[in-house]
Amino acid sequence: MGRSLQQDGPEIINENNTSMKEMTIKECALTDMKSFVENINKSTPIQNFYDRQSIFITGGTGFIGKLLIEKLLRVCPEMMKLKTFVHVSTAFANCTHDLIGEKFYDSNLDAEQFIDLMNSLNEKLLDDITPQLIGTYPNTYVFTKSMAEIVVKKHVDSIPIGIFRPAIVVPTYREPVPGWIDNLYGPVGITISVLMGLMRVYYCDGSIKANLVPADLTVNGLIVSAWDIANNRRSKEDFPIYNYVSNDNPITYNRFIEMMLKYGKLIPFKKAVWYYSFTITKYRPIYLFCIFFLHLLPALIIDTIAVCVGKQPRLLGIYNKIHQMSDALSYFSTNEWMYINKKWNGLMKKLTSEDRKLFFCDIRELVWSDYFPTYFLGIRKYILKDPIETLPQALIKWQRLYWMHQSLKLVIVCGFLIFIWAVISKFV
Numbered sequence: 001m002g003r004s005l006q007q008d009g010p011e012i013i014n015e016n017n018t019s020m021k022e023m024t025i026k027e028c029a030l031t032d033m034k035s036f037v038e039n040i041n042k043s044t045p046i047q048n049f050y051d052r053q054s055i056f057i058t059g060g061t062g063f064i065g066k067l068l069i070e071k072l073l074r075v076c077p078e079m080m081k082l083k084t085f086v087h088v089s090t091a092f093a094n095c096t097h098d099l100i101g102e103k104f105y106d107s108n109l110d111a112e113q114f115i116d117l118m119n120s121l122n123e124k125l126l127d128d129i130t131p132q133l134i135g136t137y138p139n140t141y142v143f144t145k146s147m148a149e150i151v152v153k154k155h156v157d158s159i160p161i162g163i164f165r166p167a168i169v170v171p172t173y174r175e176p177v178p179g180w181i182d183n184l185y186g187p188v189g190i191t192i193s194v195l196m197g198l199m200r201v202y203y204c205d206g207s208i209k210a211n212l213v214p215a216d217l218t219v220n221g222l223i224v225s226a227w228d229i230a231n232n233r234r235s236k237e238d239f240p241i242y243n244y245v246s247n248d249n250p251i252t253y254n255r256f257i258e259m260m261l262k263y264g265k266l267i268p269f270k271k272a273v274w275y276y277s278f279t280i281t282k283y284r285p286i287y288l289f290c291i292f293f294l295h296l297l298p299a300l301i302i303d304t305i306a307v308c309v310g311k312q313p314r315l316l317g318i319y320n321k322i323h324q325m326s327d328a329l330s331y332f333s334t335n336e337w338m339y340i341n342k343k344w345n346g347l348m349k350k351l352t353s354e355d356r357k358l359f360f361c362d363i364r365e366l367v368w369s370d371y372f373p374t375y376f377l378g379i380r381k382y383i384l385k386d387p388i389e390t391l392p393q394a395l396i397k398w399q400r401l402y403w404m405h406q407s408l409k410l411v412i413v414c415g416f417l418i419f420i421w422a423v424i425s426k427f428v
Helices: 010-014 045-050 062-078 111-120 123-134 140-153 187-195 215-231 253-266 284-308 315-333 342-350 353-358 368-383 388-427
Strands: 054-058 082-088 161-166 168-170 201-203 212-214 241-244 279-281
Touching: 082 140, 082 215, 123 140, 140 161, 161 215, 168 187, 168 215, 187 253, 187 315, 187 368, 201 284, 201 315, 212 215, 215 241, 215 342, 241 342, 253 368, 279 284, 284 315, 368 388
Parallel strands: 054 082, 082 161, 161 241, 168 212, 201 279
Antiparallel strands: none
16 A cells, blocks of 8 residues: 555654644655555456555654644644545443444543643653543543544644544454454464463453454555545534444454464464363453463462573563553453444445455454464464475474373373362361
């Protein structure tokens, strides 16, 4: 869809800093979409729309990202060629509400006040007041996404603008290749930790919907939403906001974990360090109890042995990172939201049959049982750099780890019974 902003005009970003008054944005940031359709033979309404048009797609996270959005919105009315401005938010930007509609939500903190505050305080003081600043938001990510939506709201009358809110993005389904992913965020990080044999318990309510959306469907959804925004200018009351979620084709965390354990046996990781043994609980005290006995205590024992034999202790550090990831995700794995996505479903009805195939993004048509083999193979190949050719060796190693795991459980049970027998013998 065009080269990156950093490639086309690195000076655009490099001249920016955190001061709103000193930021500069140049018109060369606009992307010519002609290259997007050059190699496509068919002609559909959406392809024709993108030919020789200019759009902005923004999704900056954090303070700098929000400043960039603010500046872009200020200069966009002067850009005569601008066809569409799409802000990529998140389905959790308004997670302080139980019911999330395709509309704006008010905030107690004004966007301009927020910017002034960020400019006037030093980094240490900002860190100190962050908990009070974000209030009931679980983290700064969703908080700044919410602030960015408030910035967008101020410009709804001046330019063709809309908001696209995807849920939790996971590896691709088909494009550009099946299973492609390049980060460890969200369920991907959990999957790797579990199937590597490291993570054995997770704080999660298995009955709630996971709200996953494959990356390629998400990008296609972004493309068609930009087309709809440009071709259907609406009033402030009917502003184009699209909740791109999977609540019409839900998968629960229980189902997700079932698939994870199923394909963990069929497509094991060659780099696994132990056989998986995994459970979830929605009760915090039980989770903390399991964390100690299933994670921290074994890690402490193994790291102590490593020190004794002159090796570097690593396991406690690894578990510290796993627990940080788990804590960051637990808010979303123990809470559930109801989403209204009538505008998105209405957009699906506007697409021609050709566009629906070329820009496949209707999550209702995704078959999860077909998707998950792709999900696990993609993680194996693109994150762990473990190609499918190593599967025979991985299966052999998996069997060896299985019997080691069973032997260890037998030793623990026998040791526990011997301990109980010794205690009872003292009182008999």
